[in-house]
Amino acid sequence: MTDTPGWASPGSAPSSEGREPGASDPAEPADRPGDTAPAPQPDANAQGPGVKWTKEQPPPGQWSAPTGAPSPNQPPPPGPGWGGRPPTGPGPGGYAGPPPGHGGYAAWGGGWGGPPPAAKPGVIPLRPLGVGEILDGAVSTMRTYWRTVLGVSLAVALFTTTTLVVVQGYVLNNALAQVQLGSRDANPEDVYRALPDIMIGTGVVAVIAAVAVIIATALLTTITSRAVLGRPVNIAEAWRDARPQLPRLFGLILLLGLIVVGVMAAGVLPGILVVLAGGSAAAGAGLLALGLLGAGVLATWLVIRFCLATPALMLERQSIVKAMSRSAKLVRGSWWRTFGILLLTGLIVRIVQALVSIPFTVIGAAVSGDGINDLLGTGGGHPSWMSLIIQGVGALIGSTLTLPISAGVTVLLYIDQRIRREALDLELARAAGVQTPGTGTPGPVPGS
Known part of the structure; x- marks a missing residue:
């Protein structure tokens, strides 16, 4: 039985009684040509020629009006563009066709329109997304909820950039001042003496940057997920939702980092062992290069496989292991597409950062005492404080603009994969308070 009385889906067969269950009899015509006396009552199932009107008509969609008298229930004749006979089955008004409000069928040609647009309560339509729609959704989230998004990214970028400038000014400059790395007079002993300070300073900056990016990713993930439903969220609400998962997120990032480091170490280990064992330097170098290449390919495959974790x-609200398993399941069969989208996003982010930071780098080199030498990296390896501050401002602006794009693309790619595999669009439509995608009326579209 169908949900709607009197309607059957196109192409469905009639019931065993010759009528769709729940269908009502069509109304008897007011004027019947040629009838001046009550008509006889033949068998209702008679379908032969010359049968006159009866009180009980055959099932809708299986009869035609008498010659010369069009029935009010008769469907309109096929117009231009109809590709052929429409599917059989009774419908509203006694003829076969799609239900009211349906977008029609493409195979029917120009007589019906295409499928209706998907509901779009937020920054993306609730259907499988293209690459452009994923990028546009990330930018629309930043543009529509700019106070919250830019507030988070600005705070993170300010903390990271300030730490970088301070560490580079106090630690790295002092270490690099002990040795002219770009000079022919550089002494290996000076290099080894400066190496611990350089590694410590670089490690401090990397750890602080990683912590800041993790927190920003957690907050921006919450904001983007709300933006998909068209619901704004402030920083306090985003922090309240993301805070319980932060310890697991730190553990996830740490585990993924250890996996990548382990893969790279395993790749270079054979070459190092050959060199340490006194083997041929050429063989050791070749084995080392081959190991790096293989390890790099495997590490890239793993990073993409777990990118949606x-x-x-x-x-x-998954655990670390289950989140990695979920990512592997969602990426399976779409590895190359995921890789391409993330690669394109990375290129766009790097281009934007370069366009923003290059002018500040040039200005910093111009106002510095070494001028063009700082810009080319031949000014002694320790730029002045003024140059560091100006370059830091450029890095701050670039990170503020690009961090929401990177995080937004990852979240929207996750949502897109779940829509394609798990019909998440239906759940999102219910959560957003709209009808089933494709039949409901889209709500207001923020950022469009």
Whole structure:
């Protein structure tokens, strides 16, 4: 039985009684040509020629009006563009066709329109997304909720950039001042003496940057997920939702980092062992290069395979292992597409950062005492404080603009994969308070 009385889906067969269950009899015509006396009552199932009107008509969609008298229930004749006979089955008004409000069928040609647009309560339509729609959704989130998004990214970028400038000014400059790395007079002993300070300073900056990016990713994931539903969120609400998952997120990032480091170490280990064992230097170098290449390929494959673990952990409240398993399941069969989208996003981010930072780098080199030498990296390896501050401002602006794009693309890619595999669009439509995608009326579209 169908949900709607009197309607059957196109192409469905009639019931065993010759009528769709729940269908009502069509109304008897007011004027019947040629009838001046009550008509006889033949068998209702008679379908032969010359049968006159009866009180009980055959099932809708299986009869035609008498010659010369068009029935009010008769469907309109096929117009231009109809590709052929429409599917059989009774419908509204006694003829076969799609239900009211349906977008029609493409195979019917120009007589019907295409499918209706998907509901779009937020920054993306609730259907499988293209690459452009994923990028546009990330930019629309930043543009529509700019106070919250830029507030988070600005705070993170300010903290990271300030730390970088301070560490580079106090630690790295002092270490690099002990040795002219770009000079022919550089002494290996000076290099080894400066190496611990350089590694410590670089490690401090990397750890602080990683912590800041993790927190920003957690907050921006929550904001983007709300933006998909068209619901604004402030920084306090985003922090309240993301805070319980932060320890697991730190553990996830640490585990993924250890996996990548382990893969790279395993790749270079054979070459190092050959060199340490006194083997041929050429053989050791070749084995080392081959190991790096293989390890790099494997590490890239693993990074893409687990790239959706962060949004899975944040939005599904999963554990670390289950989040990685969810990411592997969602990426399976779409590895190259995921890789291409993330690669394109990375290129766009790097281009934007370069366009923003290059002018500040040039200005910093111009106002510095070494001028063009600082810009080319031949000014002694320790730029002045003025140059560091100006370059830091450029890095701050670039990170503020690009961090929401990177995080937004990852979240929207996760949502897109779940829509394609798990029909998440239906759940999102219900959560947003709209009808089933494709039949409901889209709500207001923020940022469009």
